[in-house]
Amino acid sequence: MKRNKKIIYGLAGVLLFTACKSDFLNVTPESTIDQEQLNSSAAAALGSLRGVLATLRSAETSGYAGHEDYGHKGVLSVLDLMGNDVVMNTLNWGGFNYNYSGRISTNSRSHYPWFTYYKQIRNLNVILQNIPEDTGDADLKAVRGQALALRGYFHFMLARIYGPTYVGNGAALSVPINAATLSSKRNTVEQVYAQIKNDLESAVDLLDGYSRGRSRELIDKSVALAFLADVYLEMGLYSDAASAAHEARQGYVLLTESQWKNGFYDLTQNETMWGADINAELTSFVASFFSHFDNTNTGYSEGGNISIDKRLYEAMSDQDFRKSAFLGATGGQFEGKTYDPYISLKFRDLTSNRTAGDYIYLRSALMYYIEAEALARNAATESQAKEVLYEITHQRDPNYTLSTKSGADLIDEIILQKRIEMWGEGFAFFDLKRLKQGVVRDYPDTNHPNYGKFNISAGDNKFLFMIPQAEVDANSDILPNNPL
DSSP states (O other): OHHHHHHHHHHHHHHHHGGGSOOOTTSOOOOOSOHHHHHHOHHHHHHHHHHHHHHHTSTTOSSOSGGGOOTHHHHHHHHHTTSSSEEESSOOTTHHHHTTGGGSTTSHHHHHHHHHHHHHHHHHHHHHHTSOTTOOOHHHHHHHHHHHHHHHHHHHHHHHHHSOOSTTOTTSBOOOOBSSSBOSSOOBHHHHHHHHHHHHHHHHHHTTTOOOTTOSSSOOHHHHHHHHHHHHHHHTOHHHHHHHHHHHTTTOOOOOHHHHTSOSOOTTSTTEEEEEOOOTTTOOTTSSHHHHHOTTSSSTTTTTOEEEOHHHHHHSOTTOGGGGGBOOTTOEEETTEEEOTTBBOSOOOOSTTSSOOOEEEEETHHHHHHHHHHHHTSGGGHHHHHHHHHHHHHHHOTTOOOOOOOHHHHHHHHHHHHHHHTTTSSOHHHHHHHTTOOEEOOOTTOOSOGGGOOEEOTTOGGGSOOOOHHHHHHOGGGOSOOOO
16 A cells, blocks of 8 residues: 555656756746646546645755755754754754754755745645636545645745744735745735635635545645644634634544654554655655654664753653653663653654654644633633643643633743643744744753854844745845845
8 A cells, every 4th residue: 555655656746846847936837747637637636736745755855955854844843943942962964953054045954945835835836727716526626625725834834934923014024925926026924824814714615524534644624724723823813713723623532641652653643633654665764854853763863862951841740741751850761772861752763664654744732722822812711721721731641730820821831831742843933933932042051052052032033034045046036035
């Protein structure tokens, strides 16, 4: 079955890679996808969509960033290195993000997300242009819904990386929109988010009633709703965010302790909403997530390169089973090997050859924190926020009791629990920007090494990636660039 999947992905990928020969937005790509076939064949349209998804989990397809480029999971990983909570003990791949030099326009790390997502947006547009909006074919409708969901989500990723946050910045410059038409200039934050919102809301409607079967790689309504919940939260549409997050998580069962501590390498686990099914034939080995984040395996993190910030570790209750996924202040042994303090054991590829661990992009656990925060933003629904927070936190810590906090203190508690739960999964950096908080790594007895030991004030220009120099050179309309 997985061998057949490799063949299907490979054929679809050939079509899509040929559509990406030019890296710059002001050049219209010539696609070898048979547009007439796409319009008439749901199988061809789905094959092209699978090609997008295959590229999204493939290594070094952006042409930049070397072994830290393993697609969407790679982007999430290097962004998490830019927050407070993940420590890189030895400077390695991802280090340019950890020390914030990768955001500069001439650094290839600023190119990596740009070309990762814009290439696939262009391919999604080919699919969308050849499936009528009013198609009556249920299969084509489902492909169109998935393509819209991905196009909206990819614009969202770009907007959060290269643009300012939504609230209070509507007129500021964000990223170019590539949808019905391609903008050679940067659109405003308000324009970009209007496009994102429209794509995702349309996707939710189109995917109503669609079943993806057992696949967690394809996008169904729950995933589109999850994307939309995150967008609504970013936009300050808190009632909508709470509703979307609540609906998105229905049908997903929270992980038990043994499941949560099982390495996060299996796409079929209960909370997985969306990810990539990797096997030994598809793996890129060292250019992969587990090479960088599995301290117990062979690869760049071998022996213990990734740790948790000591403050976040200490913030966990001793009864919280998530705490045991990290070593404490004195380090310790695991499976016969000795590791340094605060080393992470959360991510472990437990496949037979330790090279075929799946990529989990999105878990339903995230929806609890979006829902809880959104509810806590309204005094009238604070009690509901506490119940949602209790539902997931009591599952992780049997001694946790219903929160008695309110207002900003309650929101802080929700965000803290979100940081603990989603550690290393790619969300903390975006929350720092959205919540107008700074990077604080230089504190007494910090466990961040010297090259990562610094503080960055909230709202600093460093929270904005600069537009890549290759794009600027090819398209002067893209200026002004973000400041140094």
